[in-house]
Amino acid sequence: MMTEDTPDQELTEDEKQLFGQLLCEDQNQLTDFDEARRNFLKQITLAGGGILALQMFGKETFAGSLHEPLNAELPVNLENSVNVSFKVNGIKKSLDVDSRMTLLDTLRERLQLTGSKKGCDHGQCGACTVIVDGKRVLSCLTLAASCTNKSVTTIEGLAKNGELHPMQASFLKHDGFQCGYCTPGQICSAVALMGEARNGEVSYVTPNVRIKAAPIQLSEEEIRERMSGNICRCGAYPNIVDAIKEVHSAKPVAQNWNLVDQKELTEI
Amino acid sequence: MRPFKYSASTTINSAAQLLSANPNARILAGGTNILDLMKEDVERPDELVDINRLNLSVVKPITEGVNKGGISIGGLGKNAETANHPLIRQNFPLLTQAILAGASAQIRNMATNGGNLNQRTRCPYFYEVSMPCNKREPGTGCGAREGINRMHAIFGWSESCVAVHPSDMCVALAALDAVVKVQGSSGKVRSIPFAEYHRLPGEMPEKDNTLQHGEVVTSIEIPKNNFASKSYYLKVRDRASYAFALVSVAAAIEMNGSGIKQAWLALGGVAHKPWRAFEAERFLAGKAATADNFRQAAEMEMKQAKALEHNGFKIELGTRAIVLALTRAMNGGTA
Ligand SMILES: Cc1cc2nc3c(=O)[nH]c(=O)nc-3n(C[C@H](O)[C@H](O)[C@H](O)COP(=O)(O)OP(=O)(O)OC[C@H]3O[C@@H](n4cnc5c(N)ncnc54)[C@H](O)[C@@H]3O)c2cc1C
Ligand code: FES
Ligand code: FES
Numbered sequence: 001m002m003t004e005d006t007p008d009q010e011l012t013e014d015e016k017q018l019f020g021q022l023l024c025e026d027q028n029q030l031t032d033f034d035e036a037r038r039n040f041l042k043q044i045t046l047a048g049g050g051i052l053a054l055q056m057f058g059k060e061t062f063a064g065s066l067h068e069p070l071n072a073e074l075p076v077n078l079e080n081s082v083n084v085s086f087k088v089n090g091i092k093k094s095l096d097v098d099s100r101m102t103l104l105d106t107l108r109e110r111l112q113l114t115g116s117k118k119g120c121d122h123g124q125c126g127a128c129t130v131i132v133d134g135k136r137v138l139s140c141l142t143l144a145a146s147c148t149n150k151s152v153t154t155i156e157g158l159a160k161n162g163e164l165h166p167m168q169a170s171f172l173k174h175d176g177f178q179c180g181y182c183t184p185g186q187i188c189s190a191v192a193l194m195g196e197a198r199n200g201e202v203s204y205v206t207p208n209v210r211i212k213a214a215p216i217q218l219s220e221e222e223i224r225e226r227m228s229g230n231i232c233r234c235g236a237y238p239n240i241v242d243a244i245k246e247v248h249s250a251k252p253v254a255q256n257w258n259l260v261d262q263k264e265l266t267e268i
Numbered sequence: 269m270r271p272f273k274y275s276a277s278t279t280i281n282s283a284a285q286l287l288s289a290n291p292n293a294r295i296l297a298g299g300t301n302i303l304d305l306m307k308e309d310v311e312r313p314d315e316l317v318d319i320n321r322l323n324l325s326v327v328k329p330i331t332e333g334v335n336k337g338g339i340s341i342g343g344l345g346k347n348a349e350t351a352n353h354p355l356i357r358q359n360f361p362l363l364t365q366a367i368l369a370g371a372s373a374q375i376r377n378m379a380t381n382g383g384n385l386n387q388r389t390r391c392p393y394f395y396e397v398s399m400p401c402n403k404r405e406p407g408t409g410c411g412a413r414e415g416i417n418r419m420h421a422i423f424g425w426s427e428s429c430v431a432v433h434p435s436d437m438c439v440a441l442a443a444l445d446a447v448v449k450v451q452g453s454s455g456k457v458r459s460i461p462f463a464e465y466h467r468l469p470g471e472m473p474e475k476d477n478t479l480q481h482g483e484v485v486t487s488i489e490i491p492k493n494n495f496a497s498k499s500y501y502l503k504v505r506d507r508a509s510y511a512f513a514l515v516s517v518a519a520a521i522e523m524n525g526s527g528i529k530q531a532w533l534a535l536g537g538v539a540h541k542p543w544r545a546f547e548a549e550r551f552l553a554g555k556a557a558t559a560d561n562f563r564q565a566a567e568m569e570m571k572q573a574k575a576l577e578h579n580g581f582k583i584e585l586g587t588r589a590i591v592l593a594l595t596r597a598m599n600g601g602t603a
Binding site for chain 1: 269271272273274276296298299300303304307308316318320348351352354357358361364365368369371372373374375377378496497503508509510600601602
């Protein structure tokens with residue numbers, strides 16, 4: 001993968017377009033964070049490895065929504081059918097579901113939103129975490145039938161106008177994953193966590209819960225405790241914590257990994 | 269999961285009526301326990317009565333009656349919101365800590381106070397339908413009694429069941445002398461003192477508590493206390509977070525000058541119900557708040573403990589946990 005060819009020669013038209021979208025510099029409100037993210041994306045893309053990352057995190061997210069829904073899988077005979085009308089990533093949906101259908105299965109099997117993952121189906125891993133009415137919850141233990149009038153945000157709904165959510169970009173920068181299976185849940189969970197910290201919500205490791213609620217600066221211990229509902233089998237925890245720290249503090253956190261450079265490469 | 273009818277009710281009365289009309293109907297609140305158990309085929313209701321639209325989630329100060337000055341928390345209030353309510357954080361930090369020691373942020377956002385009280389044991393023999401379990405299927409025997417019982421009870425167990433109640437929140441509620449308010453289809457409201465809400469297994473382990481079918485937990489009342497600055501919830505578990513307790517301790521101390529006026533102690537992870545450590549409490553009344561007295565009180569309580577084959581470690585662990593929880597309570601309730 002690491003060749004001297006310029007990446008452009010390896011990009012398909014689709015990828016070039018996506019690449020352009022992601023790295024467009026003509027936004028007038030660039031925060032430091034955005035700048036850092038762009039430089040980072042450029043850096044990994046130029047080095048070649050980013051093509052994979054862009055495919056995984058960019059293309060699927062943006063292009064995925066263009067697919068036509070697969071009507072073939074619509075069930076014909078529903079036992080105990082319940083109608084549910086709710087919003088998913090800002091779009092109104094109304095469908096009939098079997099009363100047993102979980103929100104997770106509804107997202108994945110009926111709405112083609114396969115970003116949310118089924119790790120355990122029993123509330124023990126957090127891979128299915130989505131945000132319902134602003135709160136992070138487990139979609140595997142939520143009945144679709146109980147979601148009427150609610151508003152659901154999944155990993156597919158975090159990027160806006162072709163721009164990754166800062167938490168997504170930070171997970172990329174810090175390599176906050178290995179296989180990526182837990183990642184959608186980790187990111188949804190982390191996004192909601194930022195709101196909880198802003199609201200001054202306490203945790204089991206907060207030294208004094210009697211303090212008046214005010215935005216809390218999360219220590220590493222706090223981040224770990226508050227993210228404990230998201231298990232990562234690959235053990236990417238140190239990088240996940242770094243990624244969250246960067247967004248939470250709004251200050252760049254040093255990457256603990258680097259792409260190999262040309263000099264090192266020739267020495268191997 | 270087996271098929272079930274989904275009914276949503278909007279009033280306590282209609283919920284209670286739907287339940288009373290069908291012995292196989294169950295309440296659906298946060299769903300974090302009932303749906304899990306239905307997927308495992310442990311619970312097999314043919315109807316779920318969704319009570320999420322009932323107006324039962326307020327936290328409000330109690331302004332009259334025996335618990336005046338205390339607080340009332342709604343049966344449908346979410347665990348996370350209850351823990352973070354400013355009045356609870358300020359006046360009942362023991363409850364805040366206990367709730368936040370349980371489960372994960374996502375689960376606490378879903379779990380309700382009434383559901384937390386009525387959650388079932390996490391005993392693996394209860395969960396595994398191919399195993400014997402008197403709680404799941406009366407008369408089949410207790411798989412854990414002679415099986416792997418490291419996580420199980422050391423107090424109050426019987427030959428028919430050695431399971432423990434898994435809740436953290438309930439351990440604090442036991443120490444806080446809470447009262448559970450329930451309402452049935454007749455509209456009649458019952459007040460159940462917390463110590464009488466959950467039960468020991470005896471010969472009827474299939475009954476976790478004294479709630480009757482058709483009754484809804486509408487609120488939980490906590491009386492006023494004078495120990496908000498001296499309380500602590502300690503949870504000891506196999507991993508740092510997101511695991512059930514091996515042993516947990518809710519400790520609170522009210523001082524009288526330099527001596528202890530009264531102590532409140534409840535233990536989790538050790539019995540079929542939150543275990544109020546009355547022996548230790550009696551010993552501590554009137555004593556100085558010293559490490560030595562804490563140790564003696566803890567040992568006195570643990571004298572009644574009876575270990576199973578694999579959980580003997582809980583006796584020493586429990587003793588030390590009581591001492592540490594009391595010490596931290598004295599230090600202002602900080603970790
Ligand atoms: C992975 C995992 C880890 C967990 N870890 C912990 C932990 O460490 N500590 C801890 O304390 N808990 C833990 N829990 C349990 C969690 O706290 C409970 O599942 C939750 O509190 C149940 O509340 P619910 O509203 O979701 O109940 P539901 O699942 O909706 O209901 C549970 C039971 O209560 C009944 N019920 C519900 N509401 C009422 C009411 N108002 N009146 C009468 N009956 C009612 C239901 O019919 C059902 O039988 C964990 C759960 C999971 C899945
Ligand atoms: S799939 Fe929902 S918690 Fe594991
Ligand atoms: S990245 Fe593989 S499980 Fe977390």
